[in-house]
Amino acid sequence: MEDYFGQDIKRIRHAKTVVSYAERILPETTGANPNVVIAAAVLHDIGIKNAETTHGSSAAQFQELEGPPVARDILVKLGYDEPFIAEVCDIVGHHHHPATEETVNFDVLYDSDLLTNIQESGKHEDTSSSGTGKSMAGTFRTEAGKRIADSDTARH
Numbered sequence: 093m094e095d096y097f098g099q100d101i102k103r104i105r106h107a108k109t110v111v112s113y114a115e116r117i118l119p120e121t122t123g124a125n126p127n128v129v130i131a132a133a134v135l136h137d138i139g140i141k142n143a144e145t146t147h148g149s150s151a152a153q154f155q156e157l158e159g160p161p162v163a164r165d166i167l168v169k170l171g172y173d174e175p176f177i178a179e180v181c182d183i184v185g186h187h188h189h190p191a192t193e194e195t196v197n198f199d200v201l202y203d204s205d206l207l208t209n210i211q212e213s214g215k216h217e218d219t220s221s222s223g224t225g226k227s228m229a230g231t232f233r234t235e236a237g238k239r240i241a242d243s244d245t246a247r248h
């Protein structure tokens with residue numbers, strides 16, 4: 093992921109923050125597969141680069157379209173098996189758009205990304221471009237995600 097993003101420090105830092113939130117949510121979330129969740133956390137926004145070069149936009153729909161083939165390439169090179177790759181790519185491919193029924197692995201990634209986006213938007217006082225912020229705090233999908241959001245908000 094770092095090799096792929098190169099000088100794009102902001103995106104590398106974002107992915108690492110999502111991983112660290114996932115590491116907090118995972119131990120409290122029954123049924124989640126840490127390997128799948130961490131791989132998805134590392135790679136969830138990997139489509140941004142091609143979204144910008146091919147579509148001129150980092151909008152969620154383009155990221156979700158461009159992400160899975162890049163994620164698949166990386167995971168194949170790293171020697172992961174097909175079911176693992178398929179699940180991670182599925183999460184990457186709709187990580188901003190939960191389906192009616194979702195896996196626990198999706199839920200952990202979703203909350204980790206949401207917590208990261210809230211943290212980043214608070215830091216930069218800019219919720220307009222990302223479309224995220226405290227108004228999304230009600231949309232958490234795991235108990236641990238909600239609890240972390242509540243405790244982090246209370247600290248500010």
Ligand SMILES: [Fe+2]
Binds near residue numbers: 106110136137205
């Ligand atoms: Fe993200």
